[in-house]
Amino acid sequence: MSKQTTLNATHRAAGAKMVDFGGWDMPLNYGSQLEEHHAVRRAAGMFDVSHMTAVDMRGARCREFLRHLLANSVDKLKKPGKALYSCMLNERGGVIDDLITYHVSDDYFRTVVNAATRDKDLPWLQRQAAPFGVAITERPDLAMIAVQGPEARAKVLPLVATADRERVEKLGRFFCATDVHGLAGAPWFVARTGYTGEDGFEIHVANEHAVELWQALAAAGVHPAGLGARDTLRLEAGMNLYGQDMDEDITPWEGGLAWTVALDAGRDFIGRAALEQQKASGVPREMIGVVMDDKGVLRHGQRVATDKGDGVILSGIFSPTLGKAIAFARVPAGARENLRVDIRGRELPLRAVKYPFVRDGKPCEGINV
Amino acid sequence: MSEIPGDLKFQKSHEWVRVEEGGRARVGISDHAQGLLGDLVYVELPKVGDKIEAGSGCAVVESVKAASDIYAPVSGEVVEVNEALSDKPETINEDAFGDGWLFVVKLSNPDELDALLGPDDYAELIENDEH
Known part of the structure; x- marks a missing residue:
């Protein structure tokens, strides 16, 4: 109970x-x-x-x-x-x-x-x-x-x-x-x-x-x-x-x-x-903010491919304020370019962004392009 | 909970089928299912021309909570998909049995319809679900 x-x-x-x-x-x-x-x-x-x-x-x-x-x-x-x-x-x-x-x-x-x-x-x-x-x-x-x-x-x-x-x-x-x-x-x-x-x-x-x-x-x-x-x-x-x-x-x-x-x-x-x-000794992995400009939803556990090795989606949601998916991802240190998330076998591009994603009810700079 | 239309047939996994003219069948998810899923934010539909098979996953709906597979209730070729859902997935929340339809198939084996539940049996199923 x-x-x-x-x-x-x-x-x-x-x-x-x-x-x-x-x-x-x-x-x-x-x-x-x-x-x-x-x-x-x-x-x-x-x-x-x-x-x-x-x-x-x-x-x-x-x-x-x-x-x-x-x-x-x-x-x-x-x-x-x-x-x-x-x-x-x-x-x-x-x-x-x-x-x-x-x-x-x-x-x-x-x-x-x-x-x-x-x-x-x-x-x-x-x-x-x-x-x-x-x-x-x-x-x-x-x-x-x-x-x-x-x-x-x-x-x-x-x-x-x-x-x-x-x-x-x-x-x-x-x-x-x-x-x-x-x-x-x-x-x-x-x-x-x-x-x-x-x-x-x-x-x-x-x-x-x-x-x-x-x-x-x-x-x-x-x-x-x-x-x-x-x-x-x-x-x-x-x-x-x-x-x-x-x-x-x-x-x-x-x-x-x-x-x-x-x-x-x-x-x-x-x-x-x-x-x-x-x-x-150097931090091997780090948490970054990501935005997906394609349609779809980022979810906890999805694999993130990078040029430095695989990462993973941590918290992932469809952002109601932005109308698109955002997430935190854990990736090998320094991975920022050519990020791709695996959603049901399809690789979709992600953009690494600075967060917060939303402030004062509005998208932060660089979140929407 | 909106009334279950009498002309629909259902799969236990909450997909509905409406048989139309010319051996076509329209497919969606039930109002009960959209209620369980919560606000829908993304729909991944098959493509026109895809061959789908009864019981196999053929679409995905994603709510604020989770992604859910949609299983084809009947076999056939997809002849139409609801493109409007791409921008307005919430249409399924608003009108699951109407404007929130997912796709239309040209039935390849109409006998499969006999295996589906009628509205009363489906109503009973979801009633038992809730207890």
């Missing part, structure tokens, strides 16, 4: 098509994935992301612990309220998970990890935190709702108590606010983060207040959106998906995540030695 978020009955009542995702019974769509995708790009949509795992980390040496745990530098979080995206690596430099860490106070950070990796992440966090005396506490009592789209913030703000509204309105991108009084006075944790490439908020709220928040957002015209739209939105925005684009056998260098690695002097994070070694 798969696990259910507190919004499960609400999704079903709305006619959602449900699927198993990482052991959770989640909405794939509420009718049309394409409509949900466009709603987020053009107005506002909301996702139940309560299946993801919120974890609180508390202790006087919390920052020191995170310096050790994360490949990105927690010292980029200089004052409370800022968020950081990072990988958590194993000793081989492979990615155990990617996560976002919120700086609540100097002895209190919150992280959100993937649903499907929860069972390995929690013991890993406990084990790494113990020597630092940092307490790791999962927060299954919280529901998480991501409201995303150009109109998302404007839809959320009226639900915030007047006294807190300005504070939430002024949140910069990648900042969060705690102790916000939300709808009916319910305490919210609000972050201006997301996984769609659009502006918006992610709201953490106690389970018992989640349904009323969801319904209030729906009443305000926010379109419920499922995991299907979440996947096409995040790939257009050039964001990795754990398990598909990287895993424990892929380093950040190979997974398009070099930008999240901080080799700051003297910081001994888990996996650093392996990363430095791979960098010195």
